[in-house]
Amino acid sequence: MERKSNSGEWEKMKKEISELMTEGRDYAHELKSQLGSSSSQESREHLATKILESYHKSLTIMNHSGELDQVSPLPHGGGSPKSDDSDQDQIIKSSKKSMPRWTERVRITPGVEIDRTLDDGFSWRKYGQKDILGARFPRGYYRCTYRxxxxxxATKQVQRSNENHMLFEIIYRGIHSCSQAANVRSAIPVQVLEPNQTQEHENLEMLNESLDTGLHNYNHQEHLHQTLQYPLSSTPTLESNNMMLQLRDQNVDFFGSTSFSSDLGANVNYDFLPSHNVGSVTHSISNSPPESPFECFDPNNPFRGFGGFDS
DNA sequence: GCTATTTGACCGCC
DNA sequence: GGCGGTCAAATAGC
Structure with a gap:
């Protein structure tokens, strides 16, 4: 695995991040100045989008550089085949542990209109659900449809947070080596999520929260879209995962069913119910276009199959 | 009939 | 032995 040890690249990276953060700050200042003015909602949303983009880009750069050092070699990552038949079983076993793994937390804000469902652009198939010790909600297990x-x-686990019902924790494992991998990135332009780097995630959450607060002040949740963007890929390969975390909470009953639609046309519905009072979670994936993204809420986008949970 | 989901059972790890 | 993760038969939906 290639490593970015070149100090020149680091300097360049730092400069890029600095510029992006500065840009984001400037947009934030501008947005702040508009909060009390009569500027149009479009203008404010545009600024909010620009801020998110700036943060996202910088985080992407940061994550990408970090990933290069963190990711362990993948026996078959990036589509490369398992080469040694005699060691295949062992490779498969070890790959389970060495697979890149990252966690994303998706927060759903009450009263916030969600234009799109959580969507990482990939098609997932649910293969299990289990009650986890100490968790109020069951954990859903998903694997790539093209397994x-x-x-x-690639697999992922979706679990609703104990403390915050609006929070979903998605654990991704492995890199997509399927044909979707090459398509997803271009299919999901802005809402690229990044891997779990706690600090970065927290920064994003803080940013989103602050934006929420500001926008709510003058917007009263009017057509407000909250987009949580997290780096999906913790690996430097092309198969970076993308996640779109735009949730419309109207029509979304978190203890009922929600659905997500992906830009690739996959709709996933996720039902998350407390394990103690729910019976089942449904997850479905279809190839129909996302006409009504929020009729289904899923995570990974992930969700009508998004980590549905009930037992 | 095909595909996806559900869910109890099984397996491996700690 | 308990727990998390996966398998696979049964079931449901299109």
Whole structure:
């Protein structure tokens, strides 16, 4: 695995991040100045979007550089085949542990209109659900739909937070080696999520929260879209995962069913119910276009199958 | 009939 | 032995 040890690249990276953060700060200042004015909602949303983009880009750069050092070699990552048959079983076993893994937390804000469902752009198939000790909600297990046909080993686990019902924790494992991998990135332009780097995630949450607060002050949740963007890929490969975290909470009953639609046309519905009072979680994936993204709430975008949980 | 989801059972790890 | 993760048969939806 290539490493970015080149100090020149680091300097360049730092400069880029600095510029992006400065840009974001400037946009934030501008947004702040508009909060009390009669500027249009479009203008404010545009500024909010620009801020998010700036933060997202800088985080992407940061994550990307960090990933290069963190990711362990993948036996079959990035589509490269397992080469040694005699060691195949061992490789498969070890790959389970060495697979890149990152966590994303998706927060859903009450009263916030969600234009799109959580969507990481990939198609997932639910293969299990389990009550976890100490967790109020069951954990849903998903694997790439193309696991069989293309040998894609990517999986994810979706679990609703105990403390905050509006928070979903998604654990991604493995890199998509399927045909979706190349498409997702371009299909999901802005809402690229990044891997779990706690500090970065917290920064994003803080940013989103602050934006929420500001926008709510003058917007009263009017067509407000909250987009949580987290780096999906913790690996430097092309198969970076993307997640779109725009949730419309109108029509979304978090203890009922929600759904997500992906830009790739996959709709996933997720039902999250407390394990003690729920019976089942439904997760479905279809190939129909996301006409009504929020009729289904899923995570990964992830969700009508998003980590549905009930037992 | 095909595909996806549900869910109890099984397996491996600690 | 308990727990998390996965398998696979049964079931449901299209």
């Amino acid at each position: 069989k046909s293309q040998g894609c080993e």
